[in-house]
Structures are given as structure tokens and as C-alpha cells.
Amino acid sequence: AQSVTQLDSQVPVFEEAPVELRCNYSSSVSVYLFWYVQYPNQGLQLLLKYLSGSTLVKGINGFEAEFNKSQTSFHLRKPSVHISDTAEYFCAVSEGGSYIPTFGRGTSLIVHP
């Protein structure tokens, strides 16, 4: 069964600092990987996705993620965060083209001024 682990439940960071949110998955077959963001009192919104090709994926709002097959990871990064990036971030995986993605438990990014 596919599974995804977000290693940090909460990541505090100062404004304009870089940030990395970690995501690892367990699968020995091909995967599709996703990052979603949930701003306070809103639904989830797709940030970026890896389907195939280049392992470095760029998304909206200056975020990017790198697919590392040997490490089974898909970490999300941003070189300089803003207060407005404060939100919950979810990693999701679909294994072998599974119709339904599995979501991680979420990481709360808290950006301090």
C-alpha cells in the first residue's frame, strides 16, 4: 500500500528565510507526487506536481520540489518565505497510477516577522 510521511508537523521560520518541508514516500513502483497548500479557513490548492521528466518541479508562489527516487523523497523548498506563506502544506502520492492519492498528515508552516 502506498504511504507518505511528512516528517515535521510544524516548521517555524522567520520571514525572508529559506524553508524546506520534507516528504518521504514508500513505494517501489512508479509514483506521481503532489504538494498542496491550505491557507487558513480555505480548502486545499495544488502547489505543484511531479508526473515524469525533470526531477525539479516548479510551482506557484515561488515554491519548488525535487523528486529523489533513490531517497524516495519529494521535499518542498522556497528560498525566501513571506508572512503570507503561513499555511498547512500536504504532500500526496499516487503509486503506479493509482486513481486515488494518499495524503500525508500535513506540515504547518509558521512564518514569523
Place this chain on the structure above:
Amino acid sequence: DVKVTQSSRYLVKRTGEKVFLECVQDMDHENMFWYRQDPGLGLRLIYFSYDVKMKEKGDIPEGYSVSREKKERFSLILESASTNQTSMYLCATRKGVSITDTQYFGPGTRLTVL
């Protein structure tokens, strides 16, 4: 512009009540999903539907049922609400079967069962 709406943002019900959560989309999407979101547990799939009148159980269907009589509307039903069903409920839609299609989420309904 994509739009997924949920009938209520906040709902308070009593134990044993029958509860209906409604989700409506205006994108002509085939697939609709119901998730519940709990702190530390992320999103868990309750039910999904890939066509009108078609439904499939997700990971945690116990205590829930669904109805999809029209393409644009997907209802989640709690036959007899219990306190452990207090949660945030998120509806999502997707155009087709392919996982590569984007899922679009509604704003959520925060249900409290007393």
C-alpha cells in the same frame, strides 16, 4: 473559474441527528470526493463517485453514506451523528479518471457534534 461550493462553513448538530453535507461543482467534472481532515491525521478519503449514481468506499466509510443523483452535486450523509464525527469535511472534484488531472477542493465544512 473553477468553483466547488459546500453548503455550510460551520455546522453544529446533536448526537443521533441525521446530517447532510452538500457539495456542488460547476465544472462538469466526472469525479467527486469526500474527505475528512483531522489534526495530525491529514486527509482521509470517505467516499468518492466517478459518475452519477456511482460510488466507491474510501478508507473510512463507516458511519457515512453518499448520494449522487446529479452530476454537479455530491452529498455526504451521517445517518446518526456521533461525537467522533466532529471534524472538517472537504469536498473535491476532478475532471476525469486520470490521477494527472488536478483535484479542486471546496472551502470545507467544520462539523461539531455535541
